[in-house]
Amino acid sequence: MKIVMLGAPGAGKGTQAKMIAETYGIPHVSTGDIFRANIKGGTPLGMEAKTYMDKGALVPDELTVRILLDRVAQDDCKNGYVLDGFPRTIPQAEVLDAELDKLGDKIDYAIDVEVPDENIVKRMGGRRACLSCGATYHIVHIPPKQEGICDKCGSELVLRDDDKEETVMKRLAVYHEQTQPLIDFYTKKGVLKTVDGTVDSTDVFAAIRGILD
Ligand code: ADP
Numbered sequence: 001m002k003i004v005m006l007g008a009p010g011a012g013k014g015t016q017a018k019m020i021a022e023t024y025g026i027p028h029v030s031t032g033d034i035f036r037a038n039i040k041g042g043t044p045l046g047m048e049a050k051t052y053m054d055k056g057a058l059v060p061d062e063l064t065v066r067i068l069l070d071r072v073a074q075d076d077c078k079n080g081y082v083l084d085g086f087p088r089t090i091p092q093a094e095v096l097d098a099e100l101d102k103l104g105d106k107i108d109y110a111i112d113v114e115v116p117d118e119n120i121v122k123r124m125g126g127r128r129a130c131l132s133c134g135a136t137y138h139i140v141h142i143p144p145k146q147e148g149i150c151d152k153c154g155s156e157l158v159l160r161d162d163d164k165e166e167t168v169m170k171r172l173a174v175y176h177e178q179t180q181p182l183i184d185f186y187t188k189k190g191v192l193k194t195v196d197g198t199v200d201s202t203d204v205f206a207a208i209r210g211i212l213d
Pocket residue numbers: 008009010014031032033035052053054056057058059060061064084085086087088089092162171
C-alpha cells in the first residue's frame with residue numbers, strides 16, 4: 001500500500017503517518033525528517049536544506065526528489081510506504097508518478113488532513129519535536145509522559161526553528177500556493193480521500209482506518 005499524506009504544515013500529517021506506519025507495518029517516510037537529520041548531522045545536504053527551511057521556503061524540487069527517490073528505493077519500502085511532506089509541488093508529484101509508472105505501480109491513497117489556517121497557527125506554537133526519532137508532541141493536545149522528553153527515545157524535545165509564528169505564516173502561504181494544487185492532482189487520479197483534522201488525533205485516525213481497511 002502506497003499512501004501520500006496531504007495537508008497544511010501542522011495539520012497532523014506526521015502524527016497520522018506514524019500511526020498508519022505502525023498499524024499497517026509500512027515505513028513512514030518524511031522528507032522533513034530526512035532534512036532535519038541531515039541538519040543535525042551537519043551534512044552538506046543539511047546545510048543546503050537549512051537555508052530554505054529557516055525562511056519557510058521549500059527546498060528545491062531537484063534536490064528533494066533525489067532524496068525521496070533514494071529513500072523509497074530501499075528494501076523496506078518494497079511493500080509500500082506512507083509519504084509525509086512529499087510531494088509538495090506538482091513537479092514533485094509528476095516525477096513520483098512517472099517513477100512509479102515505470103514499475104507498473106501507483107499511489108493507492110492520497111489522504112488530505114483538513115485543518116483551517118486559524119487552527120494551524122494556534123497549534124504550531126505548542127508543537128514539540130524530537131530531532132532524534134522524528135516523534136512530535138503538543139504541549140496541550142498530545143503531551144509527552146515526561147515534560148520535554150521524548151516518550152519513544154528519551155531525547156530532549158525542542159520547538160523547531162521554523163515553528164515560530166512568522167515562519168508558520170510564510171509556510172502556510174507557500175502551502176496554499178504550491179502544495180494545495182495537489183488536491184486537484186490526486187482528485188483527478190481518483191485516489192483523494194479527505195478527513196477532518198480538527199478533531200482529536202485518535203478520531204482522525206479512526207476515519208483513516210475506515211478508508212484503508
Ligand atoms: P511540516 O510537518 O510542519 O509540514 P515538514 O517537516 O514536512 O514540516 O517540512 C519542514 C520543511 O522542510 C519545509 O518547510 C520545507 O522547507 C522542507 N521540506 C520538507 N519536505 C519538502 C518537500 N517535499 N519539498 C520541498 N521542501 C520540503
